[in-house]
Amino acid sequence: MTGEYLLELKDSTGALAVIAPELGGWLLRYARPTAKHGLVDALHFSQAIVDRYPKEMWAGNPLLFPMVSFNHLPGREHHYAWGGREFALGQHGFARRSAWRVVARGESALTMELTDSEATRAVYPFAFAHRVTYRLDGGRLHFEQTVENRGAEPMPFSTGIHPYFQVPLTPRGERGKCFVKIPACQHIAADARYECFTPTAKPATELSVAEDVAHTLFFGEFSRRELTLVDPASELEIVLNWEGAPPHRYCAIWSRTTDAPFYCLEPWTALPNSFTRAQPGEVIVLAPGETFRAAMWMELRAAS
Template identity: 35%
Template sequence: MQLTRIGNEHLSVEISPMGAEMQSIVTSDGQSWLWDGDAAFWSGRSPVLFPIVGKAPNDHVSIEGHRYPMGQHGFARRSEFELVASGPDHCLFELQSSQSSWSIFPFDFSLVLEHRLDGRSVVVTAEVMNTDHRPMPFGIGFHPAFVWPLPGCEGQEHRVTLDNGGEPDLIRLSGGLVRPEPLPSPFSKGELVLDHELFVADAMLFPEGAGAGLRYAAGSKAIRFTWENLPNLALWSKAGAPFICLEPWHGTAAAIDGSDALAERPYGEVLGPGATGRYSFRAEFVG
């Protein structure tokens, strides 16, 4: 598929219509900051998660008493978006409900993804509009993967530091579903030294208390990462893989032994008829 390229004096970003997913982020010095999607580890790069985040029990959700198939993280990331507007430093892609989406998510909706450059930052915004006549439950999240180690920082200690200095409880997954019992936080006064062993047991979820910003850094290089209207945070990598995903969400996977009802998923969102929800993250590249 033909990629859309946006750029300014600091950054060059490419976006695919498939999933409206970023394919590269390159600074003016030629350094790449986004994971390259090597399928030997994980073929994703920066998918948007909609209309669920995480897994559903037996890969099905119930909506108004009917069961529908729903794969992990929903269908938007595997859907072709339409480019509806673009300029030198921004572009908008839209996914609208269709015959194929109605068979698994029986609502009329519009999902618009905007990528915009602001100095040394890329800002990604999702707008979800309920164009149906009844309330629409869903989850939404972002899943950008950044290189680990950061450019030029091979062999150096990498840290994630929460802006709020918090020590949020850790939640783990089992078979892709949320274990209900919280575990001690891996953060100490807001700081976490990254180690691949942290991800042997899959993603680390922080449903509450992580705040709305963090710094992922090593040496003189850093990504200043902030998000809006996304109350949950996850960190994920595959053990030994050269990337780290910084994932702000509105919604998580279903709980073990929990309901498969879409409206009852933890931290989910519900929009009334005609309402619009707006969710975003900003990544600033330093060094």
């Protein structure tokens, strides 16, 4: 992996992270030394995918802002309305396809910033500063996020992350035997147009990675905001924890196919079509000068 656009972080445990600020603030790798397998990558990575950026981003961890998923208006897909005006905005917003600026960098931490521009204001007419920090500590990768409304009007948005976890984690593993530990929560069923969502209480369970999730599964109201992806044959697991991000009320689970080399666990602040559905609490609205904050972490470790 080469190129001036790639920045590498390391900590004292030998864990590493590779980030491409100019390519959407894209986290490309998070890897950690293991006792039985050497250095293991938690995230799916392919240089071929990076070479196809921004047409294809099925790797690493793309950043979603100022919208998660999509929004439709009657007869107009990928459009939303706000303040009596309509705007076109592609799936998952523009942050993952925008160049971020590095504002602080150390050996084990990096902070990037995305601010509004003429291009963003054409589709999202708000002044903002969005900062993301990646920080390695004790082998764990921390994600810290702030969004500031720098304008004079209330600013709506939704946000989330989209990590593509590697399955299986090592050549010894078997994809079909991997599973996700899900705490007690609500399973949220969507209709065909994502205009109506129906929650059902669900006890703690294990979801097989062999199950087809090409039609995204949605969950919310978690007893604990933490999912664990387990690769039993490799004796490894990845924990994704967002207890420090209360506004991220939901998590989407998706993979392209049942044999894709990745599996996505995606904490979001909203469900699809949130601007049109206008459900209280989904679209976050910041007052002028207000700042949104969230913190999460992921950790590759021996299976418990």
